[in-house]
Amino acid sequence: MIASLVVSVAIVSSVAVFLALLMVIADATIANYGDVQIDVNEGTKDLTVKGGQPLLKALGDQGIFIPSACGGRGSCGLCKVQVVKGGGQVLPTELPWLNEQEQQDNVRLSCQFKVKEDISIKIPEELFLVKQYVTKVERLRDLTYDIKEVTLALVDPPEIKSKAGQYIQFQVPEYELTDEAVYRAYSISSAPSDSRRVELEIRLVPNGICTTYVHKYLKEGDEVIINGPYGDFFLSDTDAETICIAGGSGMAPIKAILLDMLDKGISRKTRYFFGARTEADLFLLDEMKELEQKLPDFTFIPALSNPEEGGSWKGETGLITDVVARYVDEGTAAESYLCGSPGMIDACIKVLISKGIPEEKIFYDKFS
Amino acid sequence: MESNWYPLAVFFAAVFTNNILLANYLGMCSFLSIAKELKASVGLGMAVTFVMAVTTVLNWMVYTYLLVPFGLEYLRFIVFIIVIAAFVQLVEMIIERVSDGLYAALGIFLPLITVNCAILGTSLFMVIRDYSLIVSFFFGLGSGLGWFLAILAMAGILQKLKKARIPKGLEGAGITLVITGIMALAFMGFAGILMIG
Numbered sequence: 001m002i003a004s005l006v007v008s009v010a011i012v013s014s015v016a017v018f019l020a021l022l023m024v025i026a027d028a029t030i031a032n033y034g035d036v037q038i039d040v041n042e043g044t045k046d047l048t049v050k051g052g053q054p055l056l057k058a059l060g061d062q063g064i065f066i067p068s069a070c071g072g073r074g075s076c077g078l079c080k081v082q083v084v085k086g087g088g089q090v091l092p093t094e095l096p097w098l099n100e101q102e103q104q105d106n107v108r109l110s111c112q113f114k115v116k117e118d119i120s121i122k123i124p125e126e127l128f129l130v131k132q133y134v135t136k137v138e139r140l141r142d143l144t145y146d147i148k149e150v151t152l153a154l155v156d157p158p159e160i161k162s163k164a165g166q167y168i169q170f171q172v173p174e175y176e177l178t179d180e181a182v183y184r185a186y187s188i189s190s191a192p193s194d195s196r197r198v199e200l201e202i203r204l205v206p207n208g209i210c211t212t213y214v215h216k217y218l219k220e221g222d223e224v225i226i227n228g229p230y231g232d233f234f235l236s237d238t239d240a241e242t243i244c245i246a247g248g249s250g251m252a253p254i255k256a257i258l259l260d261m262l263d264k265g266i267s268r269k270t271r272y273f274f275g276a277r278t279e280a281d282l283f284l285l286d287e288m289k290e291l292e293q294k295l296p297d298f299t300f301i302p303a304l305s306n307p308e309e310g311g312s313w314k315g316e317t318g319l320i321t322d323v324v325a326r327y328v329d330e331g332t333a334a335e336s337y338l339c340g341s342p343g344m345i346d347a348c349i350k351v352l353i354s355k356g357i358p359e360e361k362i363f364y365d366k367f368s
Numbered sequence: 369m370e371s372n373w374y375p376l377a378v379f380f381a382a383v384f385t386n387n388i389l390l391a392n393y394l395g396m397c398s399f400l401s402i403a404k405e406l407k408a409s410v411g412l413g414m415a416v417t418f419v420m421a422v423t424t425v426l427n428w429m430v431y432t433y434l435l436v437p438f439g440l441e442y443l444r445f446i447v448f449i450i451v452i453a454a455f456v457q458l459v460e461m462i463i464e465r466v467s468d469g470l471y472a473a474l475g476i477f478l479p480l481i482t483v484n485c486a487i488l489g490t491s492l493f494m495v496i497r498d499y500s501l502i503v504s505f506f507f508g509l510g511s512g513l514g515w516f517l518a519i520l521a522m523a524g525i526l527q528k529l530k531k532a533r534i535p536k537g538l539e540g541a542g543i544t545l546v547i548t549g550i551m552a553l554a555f556m557g558f559a560g561i562l563m564i565g
Contacts, residue, residue: 008440015434015447019454030461088468091476092408114464 039085039120040064044128055081055110055121065130066123067169067230068183072111081110086119124232129161132227135198137220143283146204147249148215149189151197152224159195160228162188164235164260165253165337165365168198168228172210175217184210187339187365188229189252191259198226203249233337233365235260239268240361241334245324245348247275250339251284253365257337258291258298267296271327274302275320275344279313301327321347331356338364375506378499382510384558388486389518390551395486399519399548400541402480409523412477417512419459419481420490423452424508427491428501441495448491456482486515521551 033051038058040047049058056072056079059065070076077097083106090098094109135152143149154160162168169183190199205211218224235242235257244254254272261270276282281304288300303316303323316323321344328334328351336352338345345364352362388394395416402412427448435441456478463475481487490511494504525547534543 004439007438008443011434011438011440012443012447015430016450019450023454023457026458026461030465089472091472092411093476116464 084120162229164256166229171225187253201252244272247340379506379510383514387514394489403522413516420512421509
């Protein structure tokens, strides 16, 4: 009885050990690609990394963070990198995320693409500025019943250089709703001049992994890891009239842009349309009033789609698209900055184009 | 029974009358998720065929020369799984190293196969039906090709379905399962030709 037990354990273990040994040997020989060189932006940086790992991870280890929302599982399609030299052919797991132009330019999904030889890649310069930051929650404030303002004080490194309108990625640690750390993107709502702080506006989405964490678990004093800044949604360097449109927590990047205009003394004519359902969904009204006084030519136009019957609301009512259509004249030479849900943005783009604003002057940041 | 043609009979039976997917409904998860794309279906089909043919032989050897002599037949489940997992890993590493083209076409599907129950199922049927080494090889090859045939047929049908108006509740996995059922009935038509089991 005991003998047969020992034999069975021994046999199974020896099979497992033999196969494991085979794997270890294979790992050290077949899967060992040695060190490889990554040339970034024609000599701007020359990295030596261990071959055989995904490009996303190889770059991350060297302090270059490519935006990625899914953490490298090939399910968000954000971590695109152009490979100029080397790299072999595109994998079927990348194809769903690449359009024809990108395939011609040899753009790859860096989480799927493994570095097995010396390669040259091209990435946007601003990604060099992207770093990982350890921060501490300085303040939590309820803006509405479902939007929280989160102020993070930077600890290490102590300062961040961003442009108004950009976003960061917030790391949600392992907790009840997720068994691994995940990243979610949020726009910075504080002014870039306040380089020691990052302020976010986060709306509670039922069962949202990050939003639930922020609303139900996060406390003042907690440590939060972020990385950034990312994005090319920021104010252009012109004097054109500006039309901003936002809904809900889409307020965040627009607020940062307005504060930045104040800091830099930019005096272009600006109108900001903010759409909400009821009065309970409006927030930062005092701050906006203050900006109206401080900025030379700024008007804040909040609009409610479902104002309470007989309530005290005296402002605009109706869908934000209708309000914008009423205010913006035909043929206005303006630039437009939009932030909100995809539905709202698409509808607003239609209205703006019908008013004669060219599509290339409409910039937007879609939640998705 | 054991005529010279027996291995071939098992081979054809595994492809048509006893198709592992349509008769035993094994290997459904990757079938359902990959059949949407014709090109990927071909890659996965080839990978399954290759892995099935080789692992059936490997598992036959492990079973006959290691498990049976020590009376450890009951451990076959765990041992077969370990052998399949290690083999798939090894093949993936080799393909990745040797050929970019082959890796893109086939290697990328290998991790999916490790947990494909059709592969384990084939090895277990081989034991239950008491096949010899040669017959096992043909059985594994036939089962793989049968699975390949089923996913290819399904991928072709789903291409057509893209243009069809499917009731909302049946979209996706629903309609695929209904079609799989009908295909299984059609394959039963082969049953008169030969049977194994």
